[in-house]
Structures are given as C-alpha cells and as structure tokens.
Amino acid sequence: MKLLVTGGAGFIGSAVVRQAIAAGHEVVNLDALTYAACLDNLASVADDPGYAFEHADIRDRAALDRVFAQHRPDAVMHLAAESHVDRSIDGPGTFIDTNVMGTFHLLEAARAYWTREGRPEDFRFHHISTDEVFGSLGPEGQFTEETPYDPRSPYSASKAGSDHLVRAWHETYGLPVVLTNCSNNYGPFHFPEKLIPVVILNALAGKPLPIYGDGSNVRDWLYVEDHAEALLLVVQKGAVGRSYNIGGENERTNLELVQTLCAILDRKRPRDSGSHADLITFVTDRPGHDARYAIDPARIREELGWRPSVTVEEGLEKTVRWYLDNRPWWQALLDREGVGQRLGTTSE
Numbered sequence: 227m228k229l230l231v232t233g234g235a236g237f238i239g240s241a242v243v244r245q246a247i248a249a250g251h252e253v254v255n256l257d258a259l260t261y262a263a264c265l266d267n268l269a270s271v272a273d274d275p276g277y278a279f280e281h282a283d284i285r286d287r288a289a290l291d292r293v294f295a296q297h298r299p300d301a302v303m304h305l306a307a308e309s310h311v312d313r314s315i316d317g318p319g320t321f322i323d324t325n326v327m328g329t330f331h332l333l334e335a336a337r338a339y340w341t342r343e344g345r346p347e348d349f350r351f352h353h354i355s356t357d358e359v360f361g362s363l364g365p366e367g368q369f370t371e372e373t374p375y376d377p378r379s380p381y382s383a384s385k386a387g388s389d390h391l392v393r394a395w396h397e398t399y400g401l402p403v404v405l406t407n408c409s410n411n412y413g414p415f416h417f418p419e420k421l422i423p424v425v426i427l428n429a430l431a432g433k434p435l436p437i438y439g440d441g442s443n444v445r446d447w448l449y450v451e452d453h454a455e456a457l458l459l460v461v462q463k464g465a466v467g468r469s470y471n472i473g474g475e476n477e478r479t480n481l482e483l484v485q486t487l488c489a490i491l492d493r494k495r496p497r498d499s500g501s502h503a504d505l506i507t508f509v510t511d512r513p514g515h516d517a518r519y520a521i522d523p524a525r526i527r528e529e530l531g532w533r534p535s536v537t538v539e540e541g542l543e544k545t546v547r548w549y550l551d552n553r554p555w556w557q558a559l560l561d562r563e564g565v566g567q568r569l570g571t572t573s574e
C-alpha cells in the first residue's frame with residue numbers, strides 16, 4: 227500500500243512509518259515539524275526508496291492538494307495533532323486550529339482526491355484518536371466503542387471534534403473512514419515532556435520525580451510498537467465506518483508506574499545511596515485531571531485478532547534500556563522551548 231502518514235515525525239507516527247516501511251509499504255510522511263517533531267526518529271528509514279518526506283501543514287489546503295495529486299496514496303493515516311494536555315491548558319487555540327481545522331482541511335483534500343480518482347472503495351482515511359474523548363471513569367468499568375463522548379480538556383475536546391468530523395464525512399459524503407481510540411502510549415522516541423521520559427531523565431539527573439496530585443490517577447499503558455502494529459492492521463483490515471479501541475490491558479496508577487520505573491533504574495543504574503524512588507515528589511494536580519482511563523479492547527481482539535505483545539513491566543524495561551542507550555537523541559530535545567518546565571498548572 228502507499229500510505230500518506232500525517233505527523234510521521236512525532237512519537238507514534240514515526241513508529242508507524244518505521245513499521246510500515248519494514249513491512250514493505252510505501253510511505254509519504256507529511257509533517258509541519260512543530261516543536262514535538264524529530265526527524266531523527268526516522269533515521270533508519272530516511273534513505274529507503276519507499277519513503278518520502280513532505281514538509282507541510284495540514285491546515286494548508288493548497289499544500290495538501292499538491293501532496294495528494296503528486297503521491298496518489300491508497301490510504302491516509304492521520305496522526306498529526308497537538309498532543310500534550312498540559313500545553314492545551316495554557317494555549318487551547320493551537321489545539322483547535324490544528325486538531326479540528328487541520329482535520330477538516332485534510333478531510334476535504336482527501337475527499338476531493340478520492341472523488342477525482344472515481345471514489346475507489348478500497349481507499350481509507352484512518353483517524354488516530356484518543357480514549358480521552360470518553361472522559362473519566364470511576365473505579366469500575368471500561369471504555370467501549372459505544373461509550374458516549376465526554377471530553378474534559380481542550381486537548382480531548384479538540385480530538386472529539388475531529389472524530390465527529392471524520393464520522394460526518396463518512397455518513398455525508400461516503401468517504402471510507404476508520405477510526406481508532408487508544409490509551410496512553412509509551413516507548414522509544416517518546417518526547418521528553420511526557421510522564422515516562424520525564425521520570426527516566428530526571429532520575430538519571432538526580433532531580434525530583436514529579437507526580438501530579440496523589441498519584442492515584444489510573445492510565446492503561448500501551449507500548450508504542452504494539453500500537454503501531456494495531457494501526458497498520460486497522461488501516462488494512464478494519465471495517466469501513468467502524469472505530470476500534472486500542473488498549474494495553476495494563477492499568478496502573480501513576481504512582482505504581484513511577485515506582486516500577488524506579489525499581490528498573492535501581493537495577494540498571496543504581497544511585498550512590500538510596501533508591502530512585504526517594505526522588506518522588508508530589509506536585510499540584512493538573513486542573514480537571516481525569517481520574518481513570520481503561521480500554522475494553524474486545525472488538526479489535528475479536529474482529530482483527532490483535533493483542534498487545536508486552537506487559538507494562540516488559541515495555542518499561544525496554545523503554546528504560548532505550549533511553550540509557552540513546553542519550554544524544556533526548557539531550558538535543560531537552561533544549562527545546564518549554565521542555566522540562568511544568569506547564570498547564572492554572573485554569574485561570
């Protein structure tokens with residue numbers, strides 16, 4: 227297949243691009259290269275004859291039309307987005323522009339191209355979204371594909387909006403779409419402003435390990451390589467108009483997660499004295515911090531035969547190893563604007 231991947235220089239997008247190329251697909255990576263992008267993530271495929279890069283913005287309709295006409299993709303995998311909840315609290319406008327308006331422009335460019343091509347049935351527009359659109363769970367229950375939307379942050383509201391647009395373009399214009407809503411990803415190449423890389427890098431530097439609130443918030447952790455595999459399966463085999471929840475079957479509180487990371491680091495890089503867990507520091511909670519997310523992955527398991535390949539302990543072990551082995555990658559990113567600072571602390 228020839229895949230047009232948006233946001234392919236980001237964390238999840240780059241995992242998709244690397245796996246797609248390894249599986250023999252052709253990939254056009256369209257990315258605006260925002261602060262969150264890193265082309266080094268794609269060094270292993272950059273010279274592959276099946277890989278092409280387009281430096282373009284999904285809000286630029288003319289650029290999108292040119293890319294569709296020039297590359298004539300079989301499918302779009304749309305991952306480009308503003309993705310950091312804390313940044314969405316400080317500056318929601320960019321999230322609405324990119325995630326809602328950008329998705330609108332991409333849908334319109336895809337629809338124009340698909341119509342010109344004679345509305346091929348096997349074309350796919352795959353929107354990659356989040357479980358955060360479903361809101362927050364209590365101690366029991368899981369999100370299914372039928373859970374009503376209840377987004378609570380500017381980020382999740384913008385992703386809910388883009389999900390609705392994608393469904394509407396299917397219902398109204400017949401565009402063959404598929405959607406996926408996944409839980410929190412982690413793994414190699416994770417940008418050092420998100421919890422897991424922050425904890426690893428602060429621990430290595432002997433700095434405090436910040437945990438929001440009392441650390442009781444629960445997330446369902448999904449290893450990024452497992453997620454990329456699921457996405458490539460859905461774009462090829464998912465039923466048109468259908469959405470699939472993708473979860474890691476690995477619920478942990480933030481405190482448990484950080485303690486597990488500390489135990490791994492204690493083995494791999496022991497401190498001179500004490501445990502890395504001694505660095506854990508509880509900080510003011512994020513405004514509107516969702517208590518618990520958990521995914522019921524029954525649909526993707528039963529219909530497409532996908533399951534996560536690692537437990538969170540195995541995935542964290544691989545992740546810590548990767549950060550220990552790839553210091554030049556993360557060192558360069560730590561100098562970018564806002565990285566390493568606490569963001570999104572005030573709702574005023």
Ligand SMILES: NC(=O)c1ccc[n+]([C@@H]2O[C@H](COP(=O)([O-])OP(=O)(O)OC[C@H]3O[C@@H](n4cnc5c(N)ncnc54)[C@H](O)[C@@H]3O)[C@@H](O)[C@H]2O)c1
Pocket residue numbers: 232233234235236237238239256257258259260261262263264282283284285304305306307308309310324328354355356357385408409410411412417
């Ligand atoms: N990371 C997670 O845990 C997670 C969980 C659920 C869903 N998602 C979704 O998966 C997708 C990818 O997430 P990620 O963590 O890899 O994000 P990321 O922030 O690492 O990467 C986003 C990429 O999109 C690009 N981009 C941003 N605005 C753009 C624009 N206007 N035009 C073109 N490119 C643009 C950036 O340059 C970057 O390369 C997002 O849609 C996100 O909402 C992520």
